[in-house]
Amino acid sequence: MVEKYVYFFGGGKAEGSAKMKDLLGGKGANLAEMTNIGIPVPPGFTITTKVCDIYNKNNKRYPKEITNQIYLNLRKLEKLIGAKFGNSENPLLLSVRSGAAVSMPGMMDTVLNIGLNDEVVQGLIKKTNNPRFVLDSYRRFIQMFGNVVKGIEHSKFEDIMNFVKRNKNVKLDTELTEEDLKNIVQRYKDLYKQEIGRDFPTEPIQQLWEAIDAVFGSWNNERAKKYRKLNDIKGLLGTAVNVQAMVFGNTGNRSATGVAFTRNPSTGENKFYGEFLLNAQGEDVVAGIRTPQEISKESSQEWAKRINISEQERKEKYPSLEEIMPDVYHQLKNIRSILEQHYKDTQDIEFTIQDGTLYILQTRTGKRTAEASLRIAVSMVQEGLIDKETAIMRIQPNQLDHLLHPRFDIKVKNEMINKGNLLAKGLPASPGAAVGKVVFFADDAVEWKERNEDVILVRLETSPEDIGGMDAAKGILTVRGGMTSHAAVVARGMGKCCIAGCGELNIDYDNRQLRVGDKIIKEGDYISLDGSTGEVVAGKVKTIAPKLSGNFAILMQWADDIRKLGVKTNADTPKDAKVAREFGAEGIGLCRTEHMFFQGDRIDYVRAMILADDEQERIKPLQELKKMQIQDFKAILEAMEGLPVTIRLLDPPLHEFLPQPNDEKEISKIAKIFGKNPDDVKNKITQLHEVNPMLGHRGCRLGITFPDIYEMQVQAIIEAACELKKKGIDARPEIMIPLIGNVKEYIPLDKRAREISNNIIKKYGVELHYLVGTMIEIPRACLVADKIAEYAEFFSFGTNDLTQMGCGFSRDDAGKFLKEYVDRGIYEKDPFQVLDQEGIGQLVEMGVKRGRKANEHLEIGICGEHGGEPTSVEFCHKVGLDYVSCSPYRVPIARLASAQAVIKEK
């Protein structure tokens, strides 16, 4: 049997369905689905993603069956429409659009109005009696074909358009006359010939094939590849191609093109939300060329208020669709309900109105902000549309990050505004707060970011080429474009603050500055963007911790009810501990003691301890450090009252606390403080130097060779806990011995810790429950986990070090090749960010199985940074860990990811 490469839709029936996204792409699958459920979709056919794969893998050659299948479907389409492709008297025009299984907005190519040439234009003018529309379509076609298919720069067409507009002294495309358009068409054709060296192709079937080639080829263009990389889209065959009968939003003022969201994509509010342009074609909305109008009257009025336009002016210049074409508006509203009920999720819809008739060109799951995600998920459960588990699965755990990060301190912001620092107000296109230095070019944003500068990318409008710079920027500010412009859509997807359509700004790219009235902001000056209000403020506005909405609490509660993994935090200070506790941390899984050693003048005592010639000399600094550590531990145990706090004994190699051997100045200073000879200090430092410190004299190896350091720390932990207990505070310390690779290292350290602890507890006469356990971070420890578990009460996987040793990658050095490794797909993800399940995961699983077999009461967690990464959390759930521990801001992510892990398992 011949493989089916082309799927027809139209006339209320389609060969495909929403389930066939992999084969038909998201757009094609949904066009089929909508056709089947009676939504007015212009008919057409979809060429499968498989063809794209074959095309790109076979040196741009198609499977031979394809030509016949396309022609048969084209005939079917002509019959259904009652017009003929290429026929000048009754011509059928076509659009060709890309559409992969995963939405990649603006990343691939679209060509509209295919089938036009001078003869067809004449015929169509005769038929429609609307020469302006036909010529407008013609100039659009030449421009799109020239740009998309032939790679002629967009700006060269724009220059012609602007030249003609300036000559005529008009601002908008819609103000151009028939003659102007003829003029433009001719100039476009000339440009085409000049650039390509041949006349613009007049044969419609050739136009169609070239457009199809271009879309399939666009799968592998640079910006599409970059987008997939940034958005981590992998494993797709390619894009499908949708060939569809054209409908026209540019036939006049009873025509329009627009985009709508079934709910507000920024806040998640259950209000129909959309924008449209009268007498325009689809790309005009997304490209932000004209300021679009709101579809509902209510939104339109809100919009006018926000930008200080009188109701009078609004009604005249920017009326809503609800006001201009109430029937169409209600038909659209009805479709909104049908689609949400059908898809059970918020939809992002593209529509065109041709002479008062509504057509839906696309529907897809609407991208939304984290805040909107939560609100939509929670309210859809409350509306009975979805169940709680579905709601939980709807939120991408990483999205929560955006909610948890600081916002502006309103008071400070208002003060700054009152002092006259408000530069302008634009559209609140993507919420959040961003402070940074102004840059005007995407490349600069990338470069400055690499120097660790926070930057705000300011552009007239953004285009797909700017993706890298947008990713690098803290926030994005554009002069043109609406809420659905490229900048807005992409920024929301990235969870990045964005203000769009801020027309008051005048950008001077040449001089790298922007002007608002008499205020000038130069490249490198600080500005602050409030993505929730659209305010652009000169200078740095102070940020404060986020306040979480009720929806967040509700969804987290649902997640907590489902998840099985505990979620703890990695925190070294009482402040971090409190933040984490507010985010729902159920204890501290990793409290690193060495960070405490760097505070204030403590480092002097640490150095005295290290430089001591013998135990005798080491006593005094150790006692001083002990006093300080008792205070540290008391504060942190108190902040976590009633919850377990796992404290790791000293881990890094000692030389990390000392200056470089060539830092004569610092060495002299130290020598003076401790009454030592500088040469001796230098020698000691040199002696402590290591070739591979990662694999050196650190962790429990210090505990074995310098037992007094660990003894001091254990004393400090248990004394701190006992003192709290005396005050009635429920302290729950857990002592964690790092870097164990051999049970014979563990046994004496464990024994000594318990002896010391029990003696102190006896002395204080309190009841204190404590645990002693170990980090599993050396590959060997996983292999002998059964032996270690006979003695340890808990394991905590240190997957950072386990990855370093298991993969043989130094975290400090791997940058030199790891990026290339990920680019080449040797590792799918950076194994320091996402747990390498194939390799390191086996070690973890082995450690869990062997540990549990020897000690069924063993408590097992993970405290590497993977503990806050969703796919790694899912893995931890699968292998049966008791808890994950992560940085405070990742706690909600871990809570959600672990609930999702339970649901996925079903």
Added chain:
Amino acid sequence: MVEKYVYFFGGGKAEGSAKMKDLLGGKGANLAEMTNIGIPVPPGFTITTKVCDIYNKNNKRYPKEITNQIYLNLRKLEKLIGAKFGNSENPLLLSVRSGAAVSMPGMMDTVLNIGLNDEVVQGLIKKTNNPRFVLDSYRRFIQMFGNVVKGIEHSKFEDIMNFVKRNKNVKLDTELTEEDLKNIVQRYKDLYKQEIGRDFPTEPIQQLWEAIDAVFGSWNNERAKKYRKLNDIKGLLGTAVNVQAMVFGNTGNRSATGVAFTRNPSTGENKFYGEFLLNAQGEDVVAGIRTPQEISKESSQEWAKRINISEQERKEKYPSLEEIMPDVYHQLKNIRSILEQHYKDTQDIEFTIQDGTLYILQTRTGKRTAEASLRIAVSMVQEGLIDKETAIMRIQPNQLDHLLHPRFDIKVKNEMINKGNLLAKGLPASPGAAVGKVVFFADDAVEWKERNEDVILVRLETSPEDIGGMDAAKGILTVRGGMTSHAAVVARGMGKCCIAGCGELNIDYDNRQLRVGDKIIKEGDYISLDGSTGEVVAGKVKTIAPKLSGNFAILMQWADDIRKLGVKTNADTPKDAKVAREFGAEGIGLCRTEHMFFQGDRIDYVRAMILADDEQERIKPLQELKKMQIQDFKAILEAMEGLPVTIRLLDPPLHEFLPQPNDEKEISKIAKIFGKNPDDVKNKITQLHEVNPMLGHRGCRLGITFPDIYEMQVQAIIEAACELKKKGIDARPEIMIPLIGNVKEYIPLDKRAREISNNIIKKYGVELHYLVGTMIEIPRACLVADKIAEYAEFFSFGTNDLTQMGCGFSRDDAGKFLKEYVDRGIYEKDPFQVLDQEGIGQLVEMGVKRGRKANEHLEIGICGEHGGEPTSVEFCHKVGLDYVSCSPYRVPIARLASAQAVIKEK
């Protein structure tokens, strides 16, 4: 039932046997065995090693049943002898000797003549009518008891003895009169009281208990612990105590004490060999106090000839036992046969002759040199005493090392001797050649060795306290003592060159020099020892490669017939390859290419390659390097004609080829050579610096990121092989890609290597069989070995790196704690020397199982340094490797060890 702690032997019957070594110690078990087979052994009883264990673990308290068991056996002994312990008229005297399951010569304590006090002495004089003998025994008893039981320094007794001798102007103990001995006894008693604060104990039963306590306690004295550590003796309960009726070698000139070996322990010659002292007690022989006489006439004459004594003088002063007491000699010779037939191995016998009656006090397996080991094993097979497998098991593989190491170039040595550099000639106590600087104290030997100095330890005589220094020295030279002196026995055990009894030397400890005639050798001057001839030569004598005996070849052939593991070598040069091939290597398992990069001016091209700004610039140096590598590979493939040669592609990080970033001079030089700016060179070097180079940008990671380097190397390997093939030389290259941790790293490198290879082979038009495979040295590689094995044709375990990463130990840094780890038993052995089977072994086993499961034709070897370590070789056999690869000198060790692994498995 009461546990049996005491085992009796005597009257032709014993409760123990040779099989009970663990419980009765080697000495006790053999005393029992000899009693049972009719050898004349003085009766007595053995207190078990279990008692030692209980005693030392229970704060020096005995199990309560012990007293009764000892008294009952003492009664039995009294009855058998017909004398009573402590009875002054008919006294029984006892010896108390230690004896663990493993022989530790001189390490633990012995007390003789127990039961003497003033009254018993009087009674015994009356009974024997031999006051001199009785008083000699008494003074010996006080001295031994004082020293061994009470810790009074030996030298304090010696000082008294020497004072009396000087007063009387005599040289030998035997020249002292009855009065002198009375005088000495009194002075010894005074010394005892002065040192201990109490009178010497007169109660025999108290003497006995204190002696037993002392022997059990001596198990844990410092020198015994040190000896066990040096000789790697572990897992024993403790020592047994042998309480035995005294027999006396010091009753007069019809009495003697001696030591005999059933075959020559130095050469292995099947000749009865031994030494004795007339009128002496046992310790006199071992301590080297008097020069002992030979037991056989033939040896005696050879000895006289060697040291230039006339037959006349010999007969008068140093007659053999054969001449003085022919009956006893023949009885002893007969016992020699009985014991060898019974034990099927060479025995080391202690005997005493009391008034013409022979007693055997001990027999044990004789320690021997490597050369003797081989000769004895081979000839015992030829004599039909043992089978080949037993012979193979008799040789400790590491012993072979001694045979394979250089000896003196006889011509050079003779020239030096002719020039008058021969200092003296002593006894050839342990063969081999040693060159080093003279030191006179054991501590100095240890200290100098730590500074990497080769030293020769020169002593009047050695004592157990010198063990550390003997271990540190390249050779040992003593003035006193015979072939069975402490120095000789210990040196042979260590496989270390030793010349003993070199009486011509005058040592001046105070001025740290030695004098021979008018020649003076100061501390730090070089001397050379020929342990096979006894020659001591001033200066450094040139050494040459060893010549192996026929016995070696025979035994190796037997081993080869049995072993299943292949044995290859790690060699980077044709010279090493040839040496290894002579030692039986069956190919090269690891040829490191990077060593070649350092030769001559090649480093300049390597640096040019590294410093190149782009691929274009890299071409020229790569081509130059390729030419050189082709020559390298041709030479090595030719040296190994017909055998496989596994060549590893570049492994170390690139910065290893560059100077330090602060080496301005070298940087300027490089910059000049390559026409670069010195700052750029410096930057490049700084940029290549790594925090943990072990885990950095090296191995296949270079192959992935700089593909042209590996491509050059593959071309060089295959072109070299093809050129040889054209000449009819059977080259068998195997390309090894290092540091693979992920199959996705391996696939493209493997594919590229094969493409390049096949193209070259086609071009040359030869038939060349080559393999492509990988090193397994990253823990992750073991976990995903199944995946890698789908593509690789061979695995070679790089257990050095696998240990570094698996245990988390940097080989360069671990010195800081690993020694302490081994001392504490955290790791039983240094895991870089002996494969850590518990941990890293699991990774190897996993790699083998998974690899073989995916690819049954996979060839698997090991090329880490463990490949030449016997216990690790045994492990490799057990887990089913195809071959081990080790350094050339370790090849015979690996051959033997792998044969032993097969035998042990049965």
